[in-house]
Amino acid sequence: MAMSDLTIIGRSLTGRMFSTVTTVVTVAVAVGLMFVLLSLRDAGRQAFERGSGNMHLIVSADTSPLVSVLNGVFYANAPQRPITWERFRQIADDGRVEWAIPNQQGDSFQGLPVLATTPQFFTHFTPAPGEPWRLAEGVFFEGPFDLVLGARAARLTGLRVGDEIHLTHGRSDARAGGAPAHVHYDFTYRVAGILEPTGSAHDRAIFSDLRASWIIHAHDRRRALDPNSPRPTEADLTDDDRLVTGVYLRCVTRGGAATSPLVPVVASELRRDPSIVVAEPKAEIDKLFTIVSNVDQVLLAMAAVVMVSSGIGIMLALYNSMEQRRRQIAVLRVLGASRPRIFGLVLTESAVLGALGAAAGLGLGLLGAQAAAGVMKERLGLVVLPSLPLDWMVVMAAATVVLASLAGLVPAVMAYRTSVARNLRPIG
Amino acid sequence: MGETPALRIDGLRFAYRAGEPAVVEVGSLALARGEQMLLTGGSGRGKSTLLMLIAGLMEPDAGHVVVDGQVVHALHGAKRDLFRGRAIGMIFQTFNLLHGFSALENVMAALMFSPVPKREHRERAGELLKRLGVERVHAKPEELSVGQQQRVAVARAVACGPALVLADEPTASLDPENAANAMDLIQTACRDAGAALLCVSHDPSMAERFERRASLDELSSAVPA
Structure with missing residues (x-):
């Protein structure tokens, strides 16, 4: 050359x-x-937009819409103030609302957040649009004291389907050197299912049945007043026990569209209530x-x-x-x-x-x-x-x-x- | 009409600054193709400057340099450079081979700027080196002996078939025996290539090798014989 x-x-x-x-x-x-x-x-x-999935609004009693999204979707902290069951029913019964899924945060296991919710969480809400929940093993809730683990939560805790655990009140992780926390020893949970990874913050969460969460917290409250009070059952719960810390909400859409013209209307009306905060996850992430x-x-x-x-x-x-x-x-x-x-x-x-x-x-x-x-x-x-x-x-x-x-x-x-x-x- | 001379110089004058005495002053000089001439002069007398002027690498204050029928300084920019690459070969005291390039590549580098078709470069350079006794054509200059380096430098100077070869103190760094060998090589290579040779040196022992010789002082005022 x-x-x-x-x-x-x-x-x-x-x-x-x-x-x-x-x-x-x-x-x-x-x-x-x-x-x-x-x-x-x-x-x-x-x-970041994945975790909010197909919900249109998130309702809570947090201090701001951004905090509401950070707590409700990304499990930054457990919301401090609850929404009453009556208020939740008012929201859910609105004809413009396709579904409203109540949830409650506050408990944890080995520092991982526990989201107590209803079976609708798995059937109606999807962590990303068009990507429903999928189980890697086991089943979704069969009884009130069943748990479903996010993929990462399962890996971090090493829990398998059938394992039994007790949840901790609050987010304190004694294992990681945090302050000793109150453990709900009176109630044993069983791992019913483990989810496939979703690529969202939900992967590090543990999901429990809302009814069980109401029961154990009602039990705590009653024991505080009377140490000999019996373990409550679902039938014993009153509306005062049925507290939620967040609501995932989707408005009625036409033909399965991703958005709905009703969202700003519903959000605007809900915002008139000063006791709650209404956030549009996508807008807050923006x-x-x-x-x-x-x-x-x-x-x-x-x-x-x-x-x-x-x-x-x-x-x-x-x-x-x-x-x-x-x-x-x-x-x-x-x-x-x-x-x-x-x-x-x-x-x-x-x-x-x-x-x-x-x-x-x-x-x-x-x-x-x-x-x-x-x-x-x-x-x-x-x-x-x-x-x-x-x-x-x-x-x-x-x-x-x-x-x-x-x-x-x-x-x-x-x-x-x-x-x-x-x-x-x-x-x- | 006779053959076009390889080199003709008329009234050439050069000074580094206006008003200063001329460093180079050549009244008239002609060199036929194949002719060989020795130009002598002490250090600092302008021998190398004259060669640079002939090669078109410096601009004269006055006069003409004609190489192979072309007035060198009438050409400008790239045209003059290409003309130099084709018509003039240069040999230096320190050889000035390209470091990092093999002997073969050093010779091919000269052909890069010539009209010789690219496909012929390698073969032509290889044959030339072989003819001049360089066997290790892929060796780098620093891997070759001084004598071999000199052969590469000579091969590079004649690679394009120039009309004129300018040799600037080609033996100054060699002992007498190697100097004689080097001059044999240069003179033979130029003769074989049909190129005129203008060799400048301050070494008086070189004189017997050249039929034509002159000092710069002689050139400044008269036409040499």
Whole structure:
């Protein structure tokens, strides 16, 4: 094969391998960082939207709609204030409401949240639109003291179908060093089923029957007044015992549509009641991401700074190599290379560094995004599918090459202006 | 009409700064194809500068340099560079081989800028190196002996079939025996390539090798014989 400009560029790059590798790595890290941030940004939002599934509204007595969503969908904390059964019935009996699923939080097992709810939770509510609950093993509730475990909760606790446990009042996790908590030893629960992963925060929750939760808390209250009071049954419960901390609500839709024009109407009417908070999960998540987007922009700006730094790195690498290459350039000029061709050689070399960095960076970014997604799934139970449209990748790669070419301008001008006579030998 | 001379110089003058004495001043000089000439002069007398002017790598203040019928400084930019690559070969005291490139690649580098078809480069460079006694064509310059490096440098200078080869103190760093061998090589290679050779040196022992010789002082005022 004949010698070509690319042969010269390739030899120049391999001739100072350490400098080339470090420069490419710097560019790759910048591109990779940018890739991870961009690819996870939208994926993260989508993952957060999964948990609210097909509900339109969440109703609670929390302090704000955002807190209501964080507590009700992401199990951030147990809601402190309950909604009465009577109020719940009023909400559920509204003809514009397709379904209203009551739930109660407050108990836990080994620090994992317990959501007490009705069987409708599994039959009507889906954790993601069009993705119903699926059991990995066992069954949904058969009796009031049956439990269904989220996939991650099952893995963390090591519980299997048929195991029996006692729930803890509150979220205190004595095992993790928290304060000793009250354990409902009088009531034994049995694991009836384990769910398939859903990629939402529900995976780390334990689901119990709302009736059982009412019974054990009614028992606690009555024992506090009279230590000899008998264990209550479902028949003994009064409306004062039937407290809920949240309601998942879906309005009537036309033909199974995802949204309903009734949602804002119902929400508006419910908001007239100051004792409850009504939240539209999607809107609250959007708000949350608006807040987070400031951080997002700072991270993107940092990635851009790293990009520019890597451009400066390219410039310095080529600039430093110029001193050693002046003789080579002078020889090439003697052999017939024009000044513009020498200029082009250095600029192309710079662009090649950028292209190598971009290619490595996209690979690195892809791996990084997968790793970050893995960590998010492991730690948060969120299924994030990192994705960046092909045109974005092309734009990123092209921008990197352009930036690298710009960084090569100064060394290229130096090469262009290299004096042949001065660099071949002392003038005799 | 006779054959076009490989080199013709008329009234060439060059000074580094306006108003300063000329570093190079050549009244007239002609070199026929295949002719070989030694140009002598002490250090700092402008020998290498003259070669740079002939190669079109520096601009004269006055006068003409004609190589193979072409007024060198009438060409500009890339055209002059391509002309130099095709018509002029250069040999240096320190060889100035491209480091990191094999002997073969060093010779092919000269062909890169010539009109020789790319598909012929490798074969042509390989044959030339073989003819000049370089066996390890894939060795890098630093892996070759000084003598072998010199052969590569000569091969590169004549690779494009130039009309003129300029040799700038080609033996200055060699002992007398190797210097003699190197000059044998250069002169034979130029003769075989049909190229004129203009060799500049401050070594007086080189004189007997050349039928034509002159000092820069002589050239500055008269047409050499």
